[in-house]
Amino acid sequence: MRFDPALIIHHLPSILSGLSITILTWLIGTIGAVLVGFVIASARRFGPRPLGMALGAIVEVIRGTPFLIQLFLLYFGGPYIGLFLDPLPAGLLGLTVYGSAYFSEIFRGGFEAVPVGHIEAAECVGLNRLQIVKRILLPEMSMLVLPSAVNMAILLIKETAVLSIITVPELTMIVSAIGSEYYAFVESLFLLALFYWALVELCGFLGRKAEAKLSHFRLSAS
Amino acid sequence: MSHPAVTIRGLHKSFGAVEVLRGIDLDIPRAQVTCLIGPSGSGKSTLLRCMAFLEETSSGSILIDDAPLGFRTHADGSRTRLPAADIRTARRKIGMVFQQFNLWPHMTALGNVSEALKTVQKLGRREAEDRAMVQLKKVGLAERADHFPSQLSGGQQQRVAIARALALEPEIMLFDEPTSSLDPELTGEVLNVMRALADDGMTMVVVSHEIGFSASVGQKIAFLDQGQLLLTGTPTEVFGKPRHPRLDQFLETYLDRGAAMLL
Numbered sequence: 052m053r054f055d056p057a058l059i060i061h062h063l064p065s066i067l068s069g070l071s072i073t074i075l076t077w078l079i080g081t082i083g084a085v086l087v088g089f090v091i092a093s094a095r096r097f098g099p100r101p102l103g104m105a106l107g108a109i110v111e112v113i114r115g116t117p118f119l120i121q122l123f124l125l126y127f128g129g130p131y132i133g134l135f136l137d138p139l140p141a142g143l144l145g146l147t148v149y150g151s152a153y154f155s156e157i158f159r160g161g162f163e164a165v166p167v168g169h170i171e172a173a174e175c176v177g178l179n180r181l182q183i184v185k186r187i188l189l190p191e192m193s194m195l196v197l198p199s200a201v202n203m204a205i206l207l208i209k210e211t212a213v214l215s216i217i218t219v220p221e222l223t224m225i226v227s228a229i230g231s232e233y234y235a236f237v238e239s240l241f242l243l244a245l246f247y248w249a250l251v252e253l254c255g256f257l258g259r260k261a262e263a264k265l266s267h268f269r270l271s272a273s
Numbered sequence: 274m275s276h277p278a279v280t281i282r283g284l285h286k287s288f289g290a291v292e293v294l295r296g297i298d299l300d301i302p303r304a305q306v307t308c309l310i311g312p313s314g315s316g317k318s319t320l321l322r323c324m325a326f327l328e329e330t331s332s333g334s335i336l337i338d339d340a341p342l343g344f345r346t347h348a349d350g351s352r353t354r355l356p357a358a359d360i361r362t363a364r365r366k367i368g369m370v371f372q373q374f375n376l377w378p379h380m381t382a383l384g385n386v387s388e389a390l391k392t393v394q395k396l397g398r399r400e401a402e403d404r405a406m407v408q409l410k411k412v413g414l415a416e417r418a419d420h421f422p423s424q425l426s427g428g429q430q431q432r433v434a435i436a437r438a439l440a441l442e443p444e445i446m447l448f449d450e451p452t453s454s455l456d457p458e459l460t461g462e463v464l465n466v467m468r469a470l471a472d473d474g475m476t477m478v479v480v481s482h483e484i485g486f487s488a489s490v491g492q493k494i495a496f497l498d499q500g501q502l503l504l505t506g507t508p509t510e511v512f513g514k515p516r517h518p519r520l521d522q523f524l525e526t527y528l529d530r531g532a533a534m535l536l
């Protein structure tokens with residue numbers, strides 16, 4: 052067995068299409084997860100207690116089960132409750148739901164990390180509730196959660212590989228298909244590892260840049 | 274003398290089953306400095322926070338300029354909570370300074386001071402910042418306007434916090450241990466700003482363990498002990514001999530904060 056670069060060149064178009072689907076599902080899934088996670092965290096913080104408890108339970112279930120199994124259930128179990136989804140939408144929905152559980156916990160921690168005194172100071176100068184949320188709570192909280200949010204986004208890049216099992220034609224599925232066609236498993240897996248690593252590094256780099264920009268803030272977040 | 278800036282009558286405050294304030298009657302005279310002193314846990318912060326409506330009283334009344342704060346008390350003694358907008362209006366006359374500064378870390382000094390001018394008073398950015406600069410100058414921090422709280426010393430942060438409260442032109446300034454979380458060498462700059470404010474005729478209520486400051490700047494001293502006002506009066510009346518034994522005991526523990534000269 053030998054490593055044949057020509058193989059990569061030959062299949063470059065499909066590899067690139069796999070890569071773009073990976074990036075696309077990751078972007079859409081992450082944005083969806085951030086938004087839904089934020090709504091969940093806000094509902095738990097500001098909403099009625101029973102709703103908060105129900106959401107808390109759902110979040111626990113999602114965080115307590117493997118993504119692989121959730122995806123299987125959604126894709127193969129969905130039709131039993133009338134939910135017929137193509138692989139790509141199913142993958143996007145699964146990724147969003149899975150990620151939102153984690154993001155909601157990150158945001159919940161962020162809400163709690165904003166010192167009560169900062170809110171009280173805002174009340175004292177006459178800001179109303181909505182203004183406090185918009186001007187104080189949200190900006191301060193988003194700065195506080197930035198590192199863990201970036202971290203979570205990075206984890207989600209890697210989770211997109213799981214979508215291959217419901218035949219979403221993303222990078223892992225494409226490259227392992229090439230691998231099995233030519234019996235080049237090691238090469239293809241090695242290549243995959245490289246791709247994901249590069250993506251993760253890129254995401255981490257952007258995250259660190261954002262953090263550096265806000266470092267003056269982070270110093271005082273006590 | 275004109276009627277008091279704040280009138281507190283029969284004030285009780287409980288946290289759960291624990292009664293922290295047990296019937297407070299206190300007048301805050303206009304254009305004077307009232308110092309609240311007392312042992313730790315006696316309820317000083319709670320009383321101050323009630324005046325800023327950061328705590329809701331359990332019973333009794335607080336009048337700011339004759340207007341009830343938070344609750345309207347009916348003839349039969351029952352109370353109804355005032356609408357949120359009324360509470361904000363009553364509060365507008367109050368400025369609060371916290372022990373922990375509580376500056377918003379994502380805004381510069383100028384941002385902190387001008388925030389309420391923009392969002393609450395709806396001033397344009399330019400005008401809000403011009404007015405904020407006036408206050409920053411007053412506390413000697415005009416050159417630090419663009420600094421974030423994390424780039425300022427504790428004393429500077431507290432002075433920004435004072436400027437932030439002053440920007441709304443309150444009639445009464447409340448200070449809860451404004452120097453307690455500062456290094457000793459930084460307390461002076463904050464106390465000086467407070468002295469200047471007092472000289473300007475601001476009505477002030479100061480909770481402080483700086484007994485020296487209280488005795489020299491305070492025109493009225495209120496000694497709180499276990500949720501009750503044990504003594505009120507001028508510094509001479511309260512600190513003069515013969516002295517209440519509880520106050521004596523209290524002063525013993527603050528010898529290093531300027532209490533020594535009183536003993």
Ligand SMILES: Nc1ncnc2c1ncn2[C@@H]1O[C@H](COP(=O)(O)OP(=O)(O)OP(=O)(O)O)[C@@H](O)[C@H]1O
Binds near residue numbers: 311313314315316319
């Ligand atoms: N939010 C709260 N919930 C329950 N108990 C409280 C709360 N805030 C204060 N207390 C209690 O009320 C009492 C008075 O507290 P307070 O902070 O007013 O005292 P203090 O005189 O300001 O003391 P210190 O000098 O230590 O600041 C204390 O026993 C405290 O434990």
Ligand SMILES: [Mg+2]
Binds near residue numbers: 317318319450
């Ligand atoms: Mg206190």
